[in-house]
Amino acid sequence: xxxxxxxxxxxxxxxQSEGATFTLQYKNRFLxxxxxxxxxxxxxxxxxxxxxxxLVLAFSPALFYGFAELQEKCRASGSEILxxxxxxxxxxFAQKAMQDQKLAATLLDLDKNTPAGLDEFFGNAQxxxxxxxxxxxxxxxxxxxxxxxxxFECAQNIVAxxxxxxxxxxxxxxxxxxxxxxxxxxxxxxxxxxxxxxxxQKPILVCGAGESLDELTKAAAINGRFFVLxxxxxxxxxxxxxxxxxxxxxxxxxxxxxxxxxxLKGAAQMTKARKPKERAADKNFCQDQDCGPLFLFxxxxxxxxxxxxxxxxxxxxxxxxxxxxxxxxxxxGLLPKIAPPLGxxxxxxxxxxxxxxxxxxxxxxxxxxxxSFSAGRTHALESAQSKALxxxxxxxxxxxxxxxxxxxxxxxxxxxxxxxxxxTKNLLGYAALFKQFFAKAQNLFDLGKxxxxxxxxxxxxxxxxxxxxxxxxxxxxxxxxxxxDAVSNDSGLANDSSCVQNARDFLRGELAGxxxxxxxxxxxDKSEARDKSITLDEQISxxxxxxxxxxxxxxxxxxxSLERSFLTRVRSQIDFFAKDIETALAAAQS
Numbered sequence: 300x301x302x303x304x305x306x307x308x309x310x311x312x313x314x315q316s317e318g319a320t321f322t323l324q325y326k327n328r329f330l331x332x333x334x335x336x337x338x339x340x341x342x343x344x345x346x347x348x349x350x351x352x353x354l355v356l357a358f359s360p361a362l363f364y365g366f367a368e369l370q371e372k373c374r375a376s377g378s379e380i381l382x383x384x385x386x387x388x389x390x391x392f393a394q395k396a397m398q399d400q401k402l403a404a405t406l407l408d409l410d411k412n413t414p415a416g417l418d419e420f421f422g423n424a425q426x427x428x429x430x431x432x433x434x435x436x437x438x439x440x441x442x443x444x445x446x447x448x449x450x451f452e453c454a455q456n457i458v459a460x461x462x463x464x465x466x467x468x469x470x471x472x473x474x475x476x477x478x479x480x481x482x483x484x485x486x487x488x489x490x491x492x493x494x495x496x497x498x499x500q501k502p503i504l505v506c507g508a509g510e511s512l513d514e515l516t517k518a519a520a521i522n523g524r525f526f527v528l529x530x531x532x533x534x535x536x537x538x539x540x541x542x543x544x545x546x547x548x549x550x551x552x553x554x555x556x557x558x559x560x561x562x563l564k565g566a567a568q569m570t571k572a573r574k575p576k577e578r579a580a581d582k583n584f585c586q587d588q589d590c591g592p593l594f595l596f597x598x599x600x601x602x603x604x605x606x607x608x609x610x611x612x613x614x615x616x617x618x619x620x621x622x623x624x625x626x627x628x629x630x631x632g633l634l635p636k637i638a639p640p641l642g643x644x645x646x647x648x649x650x651x652x653x654x655x656x657x658x659x660x661x662x663x664x665x666x667x668x669x670x671s672f673s674a675g676r677t678h679a680l681e682s683a684q685s686k687a688l689x690x691x692x693x694x695x696x697x698x699x700x701x702x703x704x705x706x707x708x709x710x711x712x713x714x715x716x717x718x719x720x721x722x723t724k725n726l727l728g729y730a731a732l733f734k735q736f737f738a739k740a741q742n743l744f745d746l747g748k749x750x751x752x753x754x755x756x757x758x759x760x761x762x763x764x765x766x767x768x769x770x771x772x773x774x775x776x777x778x779x780x781x782x783x784d785a786v787s788n789d790s791g792l793a794n795d796s797s798c799v800q801n802a803r804d805f806l807r808g809e810l811a812g813x814x815x816x817x818x819x820x821x822x823x824d825k826s827e828a829r830d831k832s833i834t835l836d837e838q839i840s841x842x843x844x845x846x847x848x849x850x851x852x853x854x855x856x857x858x859x860s861l862e863r864s865f866l867t868r869v870r871s872q873i874d875f876f877a878k879d880i881e882t883a884l885a886a887a888q889s
Contacts, residue, residue, distance in 0.1 A: 305361070305392045310336050323361055323437065325389065330361055330437040340365035340436055344372065352429035353378040356454060358447050359439030360384065360393050363402060366436065370403075379428075381420065382406040382436075383450060385443040412446075414453050421457050422621060427857045429462070431455050464640070465857070468620065471552065472852030473875075474599075475619055478552050479848075480806065480879045481602035483633060484887040486614035487802035489605075492636035492654075495593070495613055499655045501526045502662045502763060504746075507645045508532035509669030511747035512679035514760055516540035524764055525664075528652050529592075530644045531559045532682060533667055538563065539681040546593040546655070548648035549600050550617065556601055558683035595651055598635060606886065617647060622847040631805055632798070641736065643729040645670075649737060659741040664763050669750025670730040671714060671722040675699035715752045722751065803887065810880045813873050816842040820870045836861050843869070848876065 305325040310333060322331040332338060344365045349355070349372055360366065360382045373380055382404050384390040390409050397404050407420065421428070431454045433447075440447050468475075504525040506512055515521070516536055522543045529537055531549045535558075538544070549556075594612040596605045599619065605612055614635040618625070628634045636654075641647050645668040652663045667679060677700055678684040692698035705721075712727075714720040722730075734754035737743055745755040746763060815828035819839055823829075830838050843849070843859040849872045850856040850865070859865070 304388055305330075308333075310334060321362070323392075325439070326442065328438065330359075330439050331364065336362075337364045341368060343434065344368045347372060347432075347434065349373065349376040349378050349432075350430065351377040352426065354428040354431045354454070354458070355380045356431060356433050356451060357382045358384075358433060358435045359386075359389060359437045359442075360404070360406070361389060361396070361437040361439055363393070363396055363400060363404070364436065366402060366404065369434070379424075379426070380405065383412065383447075384409075384439070385412055385446045385450075386439060389439050389442075412450070417450070417453055418457055421454075421461070427461065428458055431458050464619075467642075468856075469852055469854055472620075472848075472856075473872075474552050476848035476851065476876065477879050478599045478602045480876065481883045481886070482596065482598050482600065482605055482614065483806060484799055484802045484883060485605045485609070485612075486596075486598055486635055487633065487798040488796060489612050489614055492595070492613045492615045496654050497657050499526045500657045500661060502664065503528055503652045503656055504763075505645075505648050505652050505663065505665045505668070506530065506533045506537060507648070507665070507667030507669070508536065508678045508682050508684075509667040509671075509747070509750055510673060510676055510679055511669050511749045512536055512667030512682075514746070514748060515666055516542065516679065516681065521764060526655075528648055528655070530648050530667075531556055532644070532684075533679065534559050534563060535561070535683050535686065536679045536681040544592045546595055548595050548644060548651055549604060550597040550644045550647055552597075552599045552601055554601065557604070558687070560604065560607075561683070597638075597647075615651070617641070620847070620851065622851070623845040624847045627845050628805075631801060633802055633805060639736075641732065643670075643732075646729065646733055646736065649733075649743070653740060653743070662742045662744060662763065663740075664744045664746045664758070665753070665755070666746040666760070668733070668745075668753065669714075669720075669747060670726040670733075671712060671720040671749075671751050673720055673749075674705070712751070714749050715747075715757070716749050718749065720749065720751075727751070799887070803884065806880050806884055810877055810884075812842065812846070813877045813880070816846075817870060817873045817877075820866055820873075839866070849873065 305323050307321045308324050308329070310320045310322050310331075320336050322329050322333055322336045324330070331340075341364070345368070347355075347369070353373075353376065355369065355373060355378060357366070357369065357380050361384075366380075369380060372378075382393065384393050384406065387409060390406070393406055396402075397406060407416065410416065411419065431451070433451045435441075435447075502525050504515075504521075504527050506515065506527060506529040508530060512533060513536075516539070521527075522541075526545045527537070527542060528546045528548060529544050531547055531551055534544065534547060591608070591611055594605070594608045596612055596614050598614055598616040605614075615638050616635050617638050618640050625634065638647060638650055641650060645665075649663070649665055649668070656663060672678075688698045688700055708723050709721045710723070712720055712722050730751040730753065734752075738754060743755055744758045744763070745753050746758060746760050748759075815826075816839070818826040818828045819835070819842065824835055829835070833841075839861065840859065847856075847859075849869050850859060853865075853868060855865070
């Protein structure tokens with residue numbers, strides 16, 4: 300019976316034991332000592348050093364020996380415990396032991412013993428953990444060593460990713476929100492991204508701006524053979540080589556990316572000789588050579604770019620955070636297609652490409668996604684970064700960037716071609732995420748000869764070009780299926796659209812709410828917006844709820860606070876965002 304079900308066995312008497320205790324026998328092994336079952340776990344808890352904000356993963360709790368002592372230690376340090384059991388029989392036993400002992404413990408459900416379940420736990424947790432430690436409460440953890448090892452590493456990675464994202468939000472969170480407000484109406488006026496999904500039948504070539512892109516720009520013309528989806532930083536290199544770009548993944552939110560668009564005309568400029576009604580009546584409008592690429596803008600993209608390229612565009616949203624404000628946008632139907640927060644435009648472009656292809660039989664190839672660089676260079680030739688080095692070079696300053704390879708934070712690696720290259724922790728992290736996220740993607744190939752290994756089947760550009768040239772009759776332009784001008788007027792905004800009106804109403808309501816909150820923070824009980832039926836603190840708390848953008852970029856902005864210093868900083872942000880909303884509303888009228 301001990302082979303299939305856990306069995307309680309009375310511990311042997313010992314001079315060290317304090318009273319009668321039980322051990323547990325399961326699968327022909329004892330999960331505790333036969334002589335003093337509690338000794339080892341109590342000693343482990345006693346030796347445990349807990350820092351504030353720690354999550355203790357209590358693996359295989361079984362009889363919960365030492366759990367009360369661990370709880371006391373966690374209360375003193377502001378830490379919490381999550382019990383995890385992988386074995387179904389031991390999980391059922393632990394649940395019963397928990398009920399019998401009336402323990403206030405959290406035991407993760409069996410079906411939640413996955414990365415998704417763990418991510419859900421962290422998402423629902425009331426506090427943001429700073430670190431994770433492991434504590435085996437019984438020898439049951441040795442029955443599934445690989446599971447517990449991977450589970451612990453997954454928890455560590457989730458916590459590390461959260462705080463890494465926090466650093467990004469501290470630096471760029473306000474810019475993300477600023478661009479989001481300004482892009483809200485243009486996104487509502489644009490065709491839905493879903494209109495372009497599963498429309499591309501040609502092989503898709505995703506082009507990053509890494510050095511391996513030179514293999515393409517120096518090769519024979521490929522126009523018409525591939526559907527070329529370029530990240531924005533790769534646009535100058537491709538246009539300089541005369542390669543026709545079918546779509547551009549525009550994710551970057553900072554001003555520096557505008558260099559990549561120098562000389563690139565918007566669709567409105569390239570077709571200005573044609574009247575709007577003529578363009579709308581022409582079903583093959585987007586198949587014209589002058590139509591320009593389809594722009595896939597993130598809702599947090601640099602805001603003036605969607606207005607400049609206001610014809611062939613669609614929006615998606617990289618979910619940079621999970622908060623009530625974004626939930627409000629979703630409930631109001633104002634969030635476009637949601638993409639996972641992949642961090643790198645190369646990963647995002649690959650994700651979009653997999654959505655655009657007609658079906659999994661259509662191959663998707665990546666090139667220029669190196670996540671590494673050589674000594675003296677960082678990007679493909681003719682990219683904005685490489686051009687800047689040439690332009691700024693002189694007798695004392697060479698047209699090479701050796702600081703990137705030999706500066707702090709860079710490390711030497713071996714690329715997939717066996718040659719030395721350099722990378723950074725961030726780039727190595729993106730490459731690892733690429734491997735993990737796209738591990739199960741069908742017909743996804745790597746055409747690059749250099750750079751980090753992406754875990755994909757490798758092919759050459761010539762192999763794919765030969766395969767693509769076997770059938771050039773396949774439709775490749777998703778614009779042809781969408782009739783963009785049918786939903787756009789001359790300025791690119793469908794002013795009579797209910798979606799646009801919905802976006803305007805939301806922004807006007809948000810502006811009114813911000814002004815009321817500013818009045819509350821400035822005048823307190825004397826404010827005209829004061830609701831006497833509740834306390835001032837409660838009214839301010841309600842006003843802050845769902846407006847995380849006001850403090851998301853604070854170092855302590857993981858949750859709102861009613862402390863004076865926090866509210867003073869919030870008050871200073873209200874004017875900033877109110878001005879952005881006013882600008883967005885004014886631009887929609889122009």
